[in-house]
Structure formats: C-alpha cells, structure tokens
Amino acid sequence: MVSCKICGYETDKTIQQHIKFKHNIPVSEYYDKYPGSSVYSDEYSEYLRKRINERDPSYKKKLSESTKRLYQNKEWVEKHNRALKEKALSYIIRKGQKKIAGHIKKELWIAGKIKI
Numbered sequence: 001m002v003s004c005k006i007c008g009y010e011t012d013k014t015i016q017q018h019i020k021f022k023h024n025i026p027v028s029e030y031y032d033k034y035p036g037s038s039v040y041s042d043e044y045s046e047y048l049r050k051r052i053n054e055r056d057p058s059y060k061k062k063l064s065e066s067t068k069r070l071y072q073n074k075e076w077v078e079k080h081n082r083a084l085k086e087k088a089l090s091y092i093i094r095k096g097q098k099k100i101a102g103h104i105k106k107e108l109w110i111a112g113k114i115k116i
C-alpha cells in the first residue's frame, strides 16, 4: 500500500498518476516536498524491479549495440561527456550536492566546480 502525502489517498500500486493529475504537480516536485517518500507501494516496486530484471538481457543488448556505435565516434563521446557534466552541475545547483553520485562529485571537485 502507498498513500499520497498530500491528501491521504491510498492505492496498492502507484500514486504517480494521482499526483500528476489530482494535484497537478510533477512527481519530481512531490519528491522534493516529501523527501524519502515513494510513489510506489513496496509490492509494486518489487513487481517493477522483477519486470525490469526479466527484460534486462535484450534491453542491454539493444543498448550496447547502438551505444557501441556511438562510442566509436570520438566527437560524440566528448560532447556526451560534456553534456553529462553540465547536467550534473545544473542538478547540483538546483538540488544541493547530497544527491549526486560519488564519482560525478569527485570529478566536479577535481575540476574545481564544487567544494566537498
């Protein structure tokens, strides 16, 4: 069971749609307002996790074939890496540094963009 922190609505799957359409806010905003909460029930996230795992092999293969091609393009890789860093940086500015993955943090720290 999962319940909406805004109005107390309960469901056994997810309140994702509920938040979007009943309260008119994106789920990301809900997470901002209620840190540590989930829009999925434990049962449903377990189900989703299982489904992703089952789908994983073909998904991975598809991904690796197209990304392999992309990664052979040096220009693209540089552009991609730069875009990722910029994204991480703007994310840090918006959310504070807490949610950033360690390796990105370290890289930004090395580049002198943030203080740890």
Ligand SMILES: [Zn+2]
Binding pocket: 004, 005, 006, 007, 008, 009, 018, 019, 022, 023
């Ligand atoms: Zn609600």
